[in-house]
Amino acid sequence: MSGAAKAMSDFIPVNEPVIGEREKALVMECLNTGWISSEGPFISQFEEAFSRRVGRKHGVACANGTAALDLAVAALGLGPGDEVILPTFTIISCAAAIVRAGATPVVVDADPNTWNMVPEQVAAAISPRTAAIMVVHIYGLPVDMDPILELAARQGLAVIEDAAELIGGTYKDKPCGSFGTISTFSFYPNKHITTGEGGMIATNDASLSERCKSLRNLCFQPKQRFLHHELGWNYRMTNLQAALGLGQLERLDHTVMKKREIGLLYKHLFAANQHIHSQVDSTDFALNIYWVFGLLLKQENLFACDLIDELAKAGIGTRPFFYPLHLQPVFRAKKFFQSAHCPVAERLSRQGFYIPSGLALTADKQKIVAAKVASITQHFAESTT
Numbered sequence: 110m111s112g113a114a115k116a117m118s119d120f121i122p123v124n125e126p127v128i129g130e131r132e133k134a135l136v137m138e139c140l141n142t143g144w145i146s147s148e149g150p151f152i153s154q155f156e157e158a159f160s161r162r163v164g165r166k167h168g169v170a171c172a173n174g175t176a177a178l179d180l181a182v183a184a185l186g187l188g189p190g191d192e193v194i195l196p197t198f199t200i201i202s203c204a205a206a207i208v209r210a211g212a213t214p215v216v217v218d219a220d221p222n223t224w225n226m227v228p229e230q231v232a233a234a235i236s237p238r239t240a241a242i243m244v245v246h247i248y249g250l251p252v253d254m255d256p257i258l259e260l261a262a263r264q265g266l267a268v269i270e271d272a273a274e275l276i277g278g279t280y281k282d283k284p285c286g287s288f289g290t291i292s293t294f295s296f297y298p299n300k301h302i303t304t305g306e307g308g309m310i311a312t313n314d315a316s317l318s319e320r321c322k323s324l325r326n327l328c329f330q331p332k333q334r335f336l337h338h339e340l341g342w343n344y345r346m347t348n349l350q351a352a353l354g355l356g357q358l359e360r361l362d363h364t365v366m367k368k369r370e371i372g373l374l375y376k377h378l379f380a381a382n383q384h385i386h387s388q389v390d391s392t393d394f395a396l397n398i399y400w401v402f403g404l405l406l407k408q409e410n411l412f413a414c415d416l417i418d419e420l421a422k423a424g425i426g427t428r429p430f431f432y433p434l435h436l437q438p439v440f441r442a443k444k445f446f447q448s449a450h451c452p453v454a455e456r457l458s459r460q461g462f463y464i465p466s467g468l469a470l471t472a473d474k475q476k477i478v479a480a481k482v483a484s485i486t487q488h489f490a491e492s493t494t
């Protein structure tokens with residue numbers, strides 16, 4: 110093996126999923142029967158099993174988590190003149206769905222400890238134009254839902270719950286994804302259930318579910334298929350993906366347990382490190398299910414980007430934290446977020462990154478990762494003081 114090939118084989122990627130025998134058998138069934146498109150029988154089976162698991166009546170499978178957000182925002186009829194409150198510390202997809210619908214995103218900052226949106230700040234951001242709150246659970250810990258649900262009920266607001274990072278997680282013993290008007294999920298390979306690419310919408314409202322199904326399928330009509338009164342998308346999931354998802358769903362409890370094991374070992378390995386703060390393991394209402402394992406540099410003059418480069422050279426894959434929505438050039442150019450003040454999210458994006466935590470990761474590799482992170486951080490801390 111050449112040096113370069115050896116270096117590649119030693120590389121520890123930020124995520125490596127595990128696909129079990131059950132998933133392989135279900136996918137083979139699709140291939141053997143020829144049911145590969147969205148017409149196949151696993152779609153409705155996956156929708157039913159998944160929505161039951163997250164405590165909802167209806168599930169609508171779709172192409173990915175970003176598509177799920179587009180569908181949820183469109184199905185709720187949000188549009189020009191409507192404001193939607195969401196965290197600034199999240200993925201672009203959340204604000205993109207709002208902006209594409211012609212509505213106005215309004216951001217709130219993150220909690221320095223849990224990195225989630227804070228209910229008091231949501232309350233303070235309400236205006237006469239507020240139409241909905243988009244709750245996004247971050248990195249394995251849920252948002253404190255009760256105050257937000259009360260606020261929404263009092264003000265008559267819709268709640269979209271983006272539970273992409275909390276599949277299998279709970280808030281006060283109730284499943285994440287069961288809260289609010291409509292919830293969305295992603296099945297990207299780093300999520301707790303993967304279908305390669307994929308997403309889901311869940312709701313108890315039958316008419317919202319039907320709206321999502323129509324919008325997912327180009328708004329074809331049952332009677333006159335090619336006559337359109339509305340524009341939808343082709344956001345359908347394939348039967349192959351649903352087969353994979355069904356198999357993964359059967360192992361969700363095990364996945365959550367395994368991800369917690371990974372998280373707890375890292376917590377232990379970083380516990381005594383004076384330069385690094387890791388995301389909290391639990392709050393009053395939930396256990397962290399460690400969608401990723403996030404680290405925050407404590408020293409103000411240490412930057413995640415510097416560590417990320419050095420760790421890559423040392424054969425360790427990482428990702429920076431989210432870049433706050435209120436600083437995104439694409440939204441600044443549209444004059445959104447002009448008065449946003451979110452110092453916590455800005456600090457998270459400068460000083461936070463996450464390290465390998467995929468299901469295929471072994472304890473030995475975690476120890477290698479933790480040792481390299483510690484030594485490189487120590488080196489930077491010494492050279493900057």
Ligand SMILES: *Cc1c(COP(=O)(O)O)cnc(C)c1O
Nearest residue numbers: 173174175202273274295296297
């Ligand atoms: C992953 C993720 C998405 C987007 O999902 P895709 O399937 O990658 O489009 C949306 N919201 C959150 C919070 C996510 O973590």
